[in-house]
Amino acid sequence: MDQQMMTILRQAISNVLETMFFLPVQIVEDNSMRDNWLQSKKLWHVAVRFNGPVSGSFFLLVPAKMVREITANFLGLDETEVEPGQEADTVKEALNMIGGYVLSQVEKADDFQIGLPEIVGSGQADLCRLQLEPHNTVMVETDEDHLAVGIDRD
Amino acid sequence: MAFNVLIVDDSSTMRSVIKKIIKVSGFDVGNFMEAGDGLEALEVLQRDWVDLVLSDINMPNMNGLELIGKMAEDEMLKSIPVVMVSTEGSEEKIEKSKALGAAGYIKKPFLPEDIKVALCNIMGEEIQDGPTDDDDSETGDF
Numbered sequence: 269m270d271q272q273m274m275t276i277l278r279q280a281i282s283n284v285l286e287t288m289f290f291l292p293v294q295i296v297e298d299n300s301m302r303d304n305w306l307q308s309k310k311l312w313h314v315a316v317r318f319n320g321p322v323s324g325s326f327f328l329l330v331p332a333k334m335v336r337e338i339t340a341n342f343l344g345l346d347e348t349e350v351e352p353g354q355e356a357d358t359v360k361e362a363l364n365m366i367g368g369y370v371l372s373q374v375e376k377a378d379d380f381q382i383g384l385p386e387i388v389g390s391g392q393a394d395l396c397r398l399q400l401e402p403h404n405t406v407m408v409e410t411d412e413d414h415l416a417v418g419i420d421r422d
Numbered sequence: 423m424a425f426n427v428l429i430v431d432d433s434s435t436m437r438s439v440i441k442k443i444i445k446v447s448g449f450d451v452g453n454f455m456e457a458g459d460g461l462e463a464l465e466v467l468q469r470d471w472v473d474l475v476l477s478d479i480n481m482p483n484m485n486g487l488e489l490i491g492k493m494a495e496d497e498m499l500k501s502i503p504v505v506m507v508s509t510e511g512s513e514e515k516i517e518k519s520k521a522l523g524a525a526g527y528i529k530k531p532f533l534p535e536d537i538k539v540a541l542c543n544i545m546g547e548e549i550q551d552g553p554t555d556d557d558d559s560e561t562g563d564f
Contacts, residue, residue: 283531284530287531287532287533288530288531288532339435342439343439343442344439344442354434354435357433357434357435358433358435361433361436364433364509364530365531368480368508368509368510368511368530369511369530371512372509372510372512372515372529377512377513377514378513378514378515380512382509383480384432384480384481384482
């Protein structure tokens with residue numbers, strides 16, 4: 269099931285980010301840039317828990333500058349008009365949609381429940397616990413930067 | 423005739439996005455009302471005249487399925503059409519929504535056209551462009 273979820277996760281990322289946030293994305297197969305990216309950026313960390321035949325959390329790591337961009341895109345605003353509360357709300361909604369998409373497509377979809385997304389942090393410290401490996405993390409390239417989406421299984 | 427719309431979602435940005443889409447779709451909306459969960463929505467419904475509810479499912483305090491269950495028990499509210507707008511798109515959730523009385527279901531992520539089509543189907547609204555026939559749509563009335 270893990271592999272199936274990761275396959276669907278890739279579809280979900282493109283579907284959600286391109287449809288709702290007007291953010292062209294490309295999945296990065298070569299993860300060699302990941303560590304540098306993690307250490308050099310101020311990242312927002314969002315998570316949403318899910319329970320079912322397998323349980324864990326979906327997570328989203330997105331650079332602060334991109335948070336502003338996708339919020340502006342989502343709301344149809346100029347980036348200068350975006351307010352801080354709108355940024356948190358938008359990234360939570362983005363992960364909620366990605367996670368919800370995965371759980372609606374996976375085998376035994378009816379047995380899964382998704383929780384409420386939350387901002388885990390926006391610094392480096394909270395990232396230490398996450399295991400970011402190719403088998404559970406999808407690195408995504410956008411026009412100007414990268415973001416990461418993954419599944420942190422219990 | 424203008425109709426009043428209540429948008430129920432714990433994400434204020436999602437409420438704004440849905441409101442903008444409805445506005446630009448050409449519907450004649452009198453008032454937009456908003457609620458952050460099912461409990462707040464019931465307060466609005468008891469207080470104000472609402473013609474249509476668009477509601478998320480996954481919300482704190484009272485979720486969207488509980489909301490339509492409560493509305494179905496109330497003589498004054500049970501005839502108000504409710505469209506679910508949710509990421510939870512499994513067949514069981516859609517069927518459960520239908521069984522509880524939902525008039526339609528829009529799956530997130532959605533295109534602006536999905537909202538327009540669902541509202542046209544449910545409210546019978548004649549708009550200039552009219553809805554499109556999209557066989558791949560994840561959206562519609564029941």
